Amino acid sequence: MSCRDSRPAAALAAALLLVLLPLGGARACGPDFPYRLLDDRAGALAQLPEGSFAREVQRLGAPIDGLGRASAATLPRYWDAGAQFPQQRSDVERTQLSAAQFARIEQLRALDDARRVEREGAELPPELRLYTAGAVAFAQGQYPSAADYFRQVLALPEAQRRARSTWAAYSLGRSLALAAERALPGDAAAQRQAERQQAQQAFQQTRTLRLAGFDDPLELGIASLGEEARLLLAAGDWNGAIGLYAVQAAQGSATGMSSLQQVAADLARRSDAALAPLLRQQAVRRLLIAKLLSDTTAFDPETGSALSSARFLRLLQEGQRDPVEDADRLAALAYRQGDYPGTARLLAHAGDSGLAWWLRAKMALRDGDAARAAQAYAQASRRFPPNEDWGTRRAAGWSNETVKPQCRIDGEAAILALQRGSYVEAFAQLYRSGDLYWEDAAAVAERVLTVQELQDYVDRHVPAAPPVATDATTNDWERTPPLKLRELLARRLMRTGHYDDALPYFAQPELREAARRYRDARRQAASAWTGIGRAEGHYQAALIARRHGMELLGYELGPDNRVYAGNYADTTPHARLRPGGLVAAAEAQRWDATAAQPYRRYHYRWIAAALADRAADDLPARSQAYAAVLCQATDWLITLDPAQARRSYQRYVAHGALNPLPGKAYVFGVGACETPDFDGARRRLWSDRGQALRQFVHTHRLALGATGLALLTAAGWLLRRRMRRKARTATAPPQG
Template sequence: MNGRKSVTAAVIASLLAGAVAWACGPMFPNQLLDDRGATLKAVPQNTFAFEVARLLPATDKLLAVEADPYDYSEKPNAATMPDLTKEQAKRVDTLRDSETGAIAIENGKDLPDDVRWYVAGAIDYSRSNAACTDEDLSSPNDDAEEAMKHARAAARHACRDPNGDAMDQALANFQKVTALPADQSVLRGVWAAYMLGEAHSQLAYNAVGTPAFAGERDAAAKAFAEARTRAVAGGSDNEGLAVASFGEEARLWLLGSDGHYCDWSALNSGSGCIAAVKPADLKHAIALYAAQAGHGSYGAVQSLSVIAEAVLHAPEQVAAIVDGPVSQRLLVAYALARVDARVDGKPDDRLADLVAAIEKVGLDKVAAADRLAALAYQTGRYDLAAKLTAKAPGPLASWVNAKLALQKGDLAAAAAAYADAARAFPKADDPKASLAPASAHLLTGEQGVLALARGEYVEAMNHMFDAATAVGGNGNVYDDYGSGVGYGNDMAFIGERVLTVDELKSFVDARVPASPVVKPDPSDKEAAYRPIPLNDRLRWLLARRLVRAGQFDEALAYFPEGKDERYADVDLRETVRDYAKDLHDGDHAWTDIGKAEARYKAAVIARGYGMEIMGYEQSPDYTDNGGGLQCGSGQSGASMKGPYVTEGERTRFNDSVARPDLRFHYRYIAADKANASADLLPPRSQAFAAVMCKATGWMQDGPASYMPDPEDCTPVVVSEREKRIGQYYDRYVKQGPYVDWAEDFGRNCEEPDFDRARQMVKAQRIAAVKHFIRRNLPYEIGAFVLVLALAGVLIVRRRRKA
């Protein structure tokens, strides 16, 4: 029975190679603000999986039991019969080795009757196919090596010459199970009915072109339906056979008029076999796969995908089945989600042909007008799209109306339509929802893009924050192909480069509370690597902006409380306090040496913790990835020249630029502080040499400087960093003292000794006084005598007056 999902397995296998190929290297999500014109023009749509799961929603509690197609771990198989006791399971394992079902029946009398007869039927069914060769396993359509692989996986259907006696015994044993009273066939009634369907399916495949075909197909369909009925009634179905039976039954109806089955290999080979299937049969097969998809089957989604792709390449078949609501919705869903509107720069005629075919049937027979409206919009049928949105009001229709308004350049009407769509968002568990959660997130993000275009910057932040919060994590969505949507990145850009500091502070105070403080666990070795919640990340961004603006006291509350290794190995609030004090003392200390020492201390903090206390979340520092990569998030000057960017936003972007606008800009700030410290130090002091050495070393630390545009990785011919290295070293050579560690200047620096500098200043002042006295001694004596004479004259005059 493990082969019952062969079509599913083949589809999954074909997808995995691509998924693996895309999994290499850094994964950066697409940002809505990268190309705002494309973002606001994009066609409203849901994923194909979302749409087909709602073609025929389940009305029962049956669930698909399928392996995760993206789980590559070699997990042990679950117990085949977990509904049996351990003793019964061991007995079943023993019976499986029986040569015939009759022997198993005789030796399994200690087991429940339905289990015993079922095991006997399974043994005989395996015997019926045991003699098949590889040649026998191929079907009339399987002439390629890849097709052979799928044929082997579906051996029970492809064996054209089974052992008839063994097959008859298998059928008889399975029928004995289904003939038992309901309360005596709970364990294996579903299983037996399913296997009856499998057996009759095989017989039907082998009877194609004969009078027996119709009877065998009907018998298979009846058995599969019975399996579902029994499962709904409570029969054991821990392997999901009831849901799998939809797909097995659907395959029976993909028979072409030429007598060949339009199976997996034929569909994927481009044979055009789908055109030979009767429209009624094709619609029936689609309905069965849709029912399977409605029960959560990934395999059914893929089966519907290959069918839809094949049908869209057969215009006659499109015209023949679009009158059916399920098949019509399938084709529209596939066209929206999986077909590019343009191929090699030219429109894909299949989309326009599909719209025309449905239009010909009549707009009164449209199964999902909002979906068709989106497709009409994609093909440029804007008038038709407007008519269709009026027929199916809801969030998707309003989303299409927003696109139509944007196409006319009416931003106000577009904003109103987006608002209508947001107000009509369905509940997450609504089976009739017209928008998938991911589509709702995208719509909210697009509202943010439009708000920016209208100059409503705080409103844009609200929308993008809502989208980022809704998806969770860091606010970005990563798909299996290395992209996704970067709502969190777009939110951070608006908060860092578009809003003013005051606007961002007001926003955070109103909407972004801090997470509860958790007492650190010393035994948690992974504490430093745990993700920072989105709210706390945004608060940290604000804190760093406030530091850059010099608003140190206001910044403190937005840094984490106490030492939190997710942010830094120090208490960032205390670090900022120290930095602010050093900056103040650097201008207001009593002495020049005191000022120089404070400036150097501030420089050390800026160099050591600049990323954590003042770094930009995105360009040029990229705190969001720890500074490891100079790309992946944010916007550049080039993207700010695109459409839907206001002059006001460009002004705000330029006003909030880093100074200097260079990668790890805080290192330049640190070097500037050290250079300013040297301004107040005796040039021939060790401290002067040391602070210039430190400044040079910080520049030598790198990183390599690139052009301001993160997408341009061409190194600057002579970078600002290299210029500063030369300037600092030249200053030392011209003004500084000889030190024995100067040979490796910048790499082997002593710590500056400010006390020695103070002593040097004191000694220099004393020496200056002594020098002045020695040089001017005669004049000093003359002046002294003159003073004494004047004093004597004054004394004599006073006595005479007295």
């Protein structure tokens, strides 16, 4: 999901200084939890996240069309790369050559005399024989001889050197470079310089050959960029070296990227006197800007020195007029250092980049101007590409944040939208980030929006997820934001008793079926004619709430943490939201009104236990069903809430203890509860009613006898009176 799609003030300066209670509470130990903007709103608005070194150095060099992307064939220059190269080379040769040629070349490589290789490999094609002889000379440290053999390969007609031209040019460059490095002090400087220039030309020729279509299975065209850059760096051509390393990195080479980092570290170690003149070179400036933007300390553990943003900006200011080039990035460095006047000065020259508008938003917040900040955030969001990614950083509390500037900017704007009461807008800004700030979006959806606001948004903007096969299993980490949001809404509707409305938002058929059964059980509990019928409804609802409560009733965040399948608990007892600063009273009221009751991990277990207790209300005391439902209520809470579990147990002891006990191994409320026998409870109820009637008759037999005699006497008198009246009517003469 992109950060942008086609769907359609208070004292902020003081607010930025406040440290608010976290929305979701502190989290216990577990995996790498994502960074949550709403945990520390003031901090999120004040902070500018670290940039991306890899993205910044893209400005230093563009990839060469036709050179290809680096793959595993481009070996990194790590400590073990030398050991990997012969094996990689052999793997390539095994596929290129016939079995006889491959075996012969392996034998020749074991020799230590290049001339002998040339003689004994006479049956091989010229490019293979000459290149192998050069490789043996190179391995023996005979670099001039090796260079001569590689030149002979390149002098062959093109048709005869399709397989080894890039190898020969690259190896020629390395031979000449090593010959220049290992020249004796008495050798002429001009000769060493000439060898370096020839080596540089050989590396350039390697790329030319690759672009002309000559075989390059070892991706030596890409590797040649780094080799040529080393020569330029040794000659003091920082701009040229940095540019070539940047092109190598742009081809996807990890070696190019690590080389840029090493060059930046070397520059950072230099004294002011040594560094100042180098800052006149654009590539040097931009490389150090990339380092400082992506590493707020730039500390070098080897020397103990650090190139701070303040020192860098001072050297720039001392060495040239007020900088205009890269003013947005320099303003970011000044802002990070707390140099707000310097930030303002640089922003005046920073133009309309996304970074410049982001900084303007933060500066407006420092001035307490919420309206101007909101406008600047909107400008910044429009100017960052949705797919721009600054990588992952370790944020406060050891949480991880993948910084996509547009998403982060929209998230910060959402904080301001929450403060001014634009709750749906705030949710939409957070939700567009997809998984990045899902927990922030979930907090607003679950605790701030009304159910109707959330349902309206989902119906308009979040289409139904594709049907899920009945036998499909969806891992929690595979739940997409649309699926998570629709299920979050479904659970809110279930918690508020809107069962029919909730059903379509469950994607999995088994969850919809469980929700239907829970709905039917709650309705039976509310409308059954008999008490035992109501008890059955309450108990069935209790079982479903206990077994499927996380999926049907659980909160996405605290206290249940459905987002982690309930595996990690908040460490705060209750996540109240305190009004003040960036949190308006209206938002805090909404937050507190939607808290779980009780605010305890697995809160639905308390719901299940309460339903079981209500089932006991309609069951005959001393019945097996009465004991069984109270046993379950005790079992479900005995480890979470011993006091409440004890109350259910004491109720059982007072009104429902069975005699004899169900079995020798029976332990009340410790996982050994029986299934309630509701039919037996009905028989028990009728038996109890019959026994009660017989007891009543026995106790009041005299009074009942007298009452019966009186009723019979009265009935006889009424009957005789009716008969006499009927007789008189029959004998009376007719009228008129």
